[in-house]
Amino acid sequence: MTAYLLRRLAQAVLILLGVSLVTFVLLYLLPADPARQIAGRSASPEVVANIRAQLGLDQPFHVQYLRYLGALAQGDLGRSYQQKTEVAALILSRLPASLVLMVGAIVCELALGLTMGVAAALRRGRTADHALMLTSFVGVSAPQFVVGMLLLYVFAWQLAWFPLGGYGGFSHLVLPSLTLGLLGAGWYSRMMRSAMLDVLRQDYMRTARAKGLSAWRVVLAHALPNALLPIIAMIGIDIGLFMSGIVVVESVFGWPGIGQLTWQAIQRVDIPIIMGVTLVSAVAIVLGNLLADLIAPFIDPRIKLR
Amino acid sequence: MAILRQLLRRKLALFGLLVILVVVAAALFAPWIAPFSPDDQLFDGLTIEGAPLPPDGKFWMGTDLLGRDMFSRLVYGARTSLIIGVVANGAAVLIGTFFGVVAGFVGGWLGAAMMRFTDLMMAFPALLLAIVLAAIFRPSLWIVALVIAMVNWVQIARIIYTETRSIAERDFIEAEWGLGASRGRILLRHVLPHLLSTTIVWGTLGIATTVLLEATLSFLGIGVQPPTPSWGNIIFENQTYFSSAPWLVFIPGAAIILLALAFNLVGDALRDILDPTQKGRH
Numbered sequence: 295m296t297a298y299l300l301r302r303l304a305q306a307v308l309i310l311l312g313v314s315l316v317t318f319v320l321l322y323l324l325p326a327d328p329a330r331q332i333a334g335r336s337a338s339p340e341v342v343a344n345i346r347a348q349l350g351l352d353q354p355f356h357v358q359y360l361r362y363l364g365a366l367a368q369g370d371l372g373r374s375y376q377q378k379t380e381v382a383a384l385i386l387s388r389l390p391a392s393l394v395l396m397v398g399a400i401v402c403e404l405a406l407g408l409t410m411g412v413a414a415a416l417r418r419g420r421t422a423d424h425a426l427m428l429t430s431f432v433g434v435s436a437p438q439f440v441v442g443m444l445l446l447y448v449f450a451w452q453l454a455w456f457p458l459g460g461y462g463g464f465s466h467l468v469l470p471s472l473t474l475g476l477l478g479a480g481w482y483s484r485m486m487r488s489a490m491l492d493v494l495r496q497d498y499m500r501t502a503r504a505k506g507l508s509a510w511r512v513v514l515a516h517a518l519p520n521a522l523l524p525i526i527a528m529i530g531i532d533i534g535l536f537m538s539g540i541v542v543v544e545s546v547f548g549w550p551g552i553g554q555l556t557w558q559a560i561q562r563v564d565i566p567i568i569m570g571v572t573l574v575s576a577v578a579i580v581l582g583n584l585l586a587d588l589i590a591p592f593i594d595p596r597i598k599l600r
Numbered sequence: 601m602a603i604l605r606q607l608l609r610r611k612l613a614l615f616g617l618l619v620i621l622v623v624v625a626a627a628l629f630a631p632w633i634a635p636f637s638p639d640d641q642l643f644d645g646l647t648i649e650g651a652p653l654p655p656d657g658k659f660w661m662g663t664d665l666l667g668r669d670m671f672s673r674l675v676y677g678a679r680t681s682l683i684i685g686v687v688a689n690g691a692a693v694l695i696g697t698f699f700g701v702v703a704g705f706v707g708g709w710l711g712a713a714m715m716r717f718t719d720l721m722m723a724f725p726a727l728l729l730a731i732v733l734a735a736i737f738r739p740s741l742w743i744v745a746l747v748i749a750m751v752n753w754v755q756i757a758r759i760i761y762t763e764t765r766s767i768a769e770r771d772f773i774e775a776e777w778g779l780g781a782s783r784g785r786i787l788l789r790h791v792l793p794h795l796l797s798t799t800i801v802w803g804t805l806g807i808a809t810t811v812l813l814e815a816t817l818s819f820l821g822i823g824v825q826p827p828t829p830s831w832g833n834i835i836f837e838n839q840t841y842f843s844s845a846p847w848l849v850f851i852p853g854a855a856i857i858l859l860a861l862a863f864n865l866v867g868d869a870l871r872d873i874l875d876p877t878q879k880g881r882h
Contacts, residue, residue: 312720320732428612431868435860437812439819439835440853443842447850451843538727542816560731560820568735572728579723 299588306584313576317569318362322355371570376562381570385552391461392551395544396536398471403478403532408525410479411486412513418491426483433480438539442473442546459548470547474539478532482525489521496520533582537575606873613869619862627678634672639827641667652838652845662847664838670848673829674855680830681811681859684745689810691749693756693803697795700760705768705791715761721754730813734822744823748813756802760795767794797874805867808860815856831856 346352350361365372371381407430414426449469450458456469493499494517502516540553548554552571559567607613626633646667647653653663661670699718703711721729733747767773768791776786817823818832819839826833831852838848 309720309723312716313723316720316724320736323736431864432857432861435808435812435864436857437815437819437832437853437860439816440849440856443835443839443849444853447842447846534725537725541727541731541820545820556728556731557820560735560822563735565735568728568732572724572732575725575728576723579725 302584302587306580309580310577313573313580314363314366315359317573317576318359321362321565321569322358366573371573372566374559374567375564381566384555384567385570385574388550388552388555391549392540392544392553394467395470395474395540395549395551398467399474399478399536399539400532402471402475403482406475406479407482408486408522410483412490412518412521414483414487415490415494416513423487427487430480430483433476433483436476438473438477438542439546441476442470442543445469445473446546459546461548461550466549470543470549473546474536474543477539478535482528485525485528486521489523489525490517493517493521528586533579534575537571537578603870603873607866607869610869612865616862616865616869619858620866623678623682623859623862626675627682630675630679634669634675636669636672638668638673638676638829640669643667652841652848654845655847661851662845664834664848665841665845666837670834670851673834674831674852677829677831677834677852677855680741680824680828681814681856683741684748684814684824684830685807685810685859685863687742688745688748688814689752689803689806691745692752692806692810693799695749695753696756697760697799699753699757700762701764701787701791701795703757704761704764705787714757718754718757718761722758726751726813727816730817731820731822734817739817739822739825741824741828744814744817747817748810752806752809752813756806759798759802763795763798764791767791797870801867801871801874804863804870808863808867811856811860811863 350358353361369382371385373379374381374384410426410430414423417423417426446458446469450456456465459470460466499512499516502512507515540549540551541556542553543549544551544553545557552574556568556571558564559571607617646663652665652667653659655662655670659669659671661674664670664673699714703714703718705711730747730751733750734744737743737747739747773786773790776790781789814823814830815832815835818830819836821833821836824830824833826837834852835849838845842849
């Protein structure tokens, strides 16, 4: 167990090092000159050269990378070109709003996805099954900005049930959470359906039915917990979907989180912010995958630690 | 042919094929189908107040904020979606298959290094990586295709790698080695043909992902640049009007959903037909 933990941790650290190298190489390749951007268009060549030296941009590749790595280790993600503030501080101040949105999205995707998947599996081959699976296909085929604008148009503009975007109470959270969760709900319902079908075929399910348990009890107490296992492995993938999704969803709904920060950075070509968010997302994904791998054996003792 | 016949027998796959056919036809014959030039700011294309026109007999999908015919832009936009879908996804499949096959069949330190690199790239969220790349290179149609290919090959590499490994361990490959077949012969005659169905399935499903990624990048303003019409940038350009002129957002939106759905449906049906291990699971 300890050996497994250590090896898994070492792997995660290696991947994180790789992640930092990739983001650094991308920064290094960038045609836009940060010194020129900071100095402004009218600055003289000497001023620009001065800023270059200050930023250490005249140093060789490996020196710059080691410095970047050292800064990262201290939680320093660099400075925004335009806002002249620490990227780490900007991301941190926007993080709570994004986390709230992600929790809302997780609730939506699990509630929708698992219900749809279980219902489809229990009605296998019938009209309800086909209709549910077609719905889940539409869910994974719909771009989030179209879904978001459609929900805004119908439920906020026409029906006025919800506010037209912005940050605030529960009513502000519903539509963006639903938009962000719909894609995952589509995937979850398909996975849940096939996991349920696998479980329903098992011998212990026949035993459970044979000993006279009610249909509900068989499904809820015996089938569902076993079918949920593959879902746990999705944590890492989920975080990836969310980190991509919030850029679109937060910009559509004007939700003041990391996604909106990224969107604003895209409009201003503020590369340090975009890189910072990318790096933070990659770290979150690596840690999410690590967490999923560590939790899985506790939930299912059949999974051997390798 | 047998595969096509099986596809046609499935209602959802048939629907998907029809949608794809219509979009391909629209893209190929755009100049003959579109009633106006997609870039013409028409004299009678706006109201006196300068607002876009709703759908009517002349502009039957309405006009956009610059008074251009929406239907014509949509038809030309089909070209953008398909070019990116085919080129970007084709490149992603090629890169992914190359990585997967080399890592899975040749192995060694090179294979291990390639797979570690693939794992590393899996850690980046696709959209954010594409945003970074699009910010580095100046977006044009081909750059957007390249960016999407550079992001989307990772998934395919993983799948092909697993598949290659399982093929390489089968008895008949073992027998070939025993008969003294060369590495190249085994690869070309036995491994690659067995990978074909996996490649076809994921190649089809990948087009859906590609179409969605292009639309999203264009919606964020860093994809295909106006005036070249793309279904994503039509929405990007017109989003401020969406409460008063919803057709400007929802018609191209529906087009994106239909095309992605079509490739997903066909890809899913192909997976059922081509993958014998999946039989009886649906």
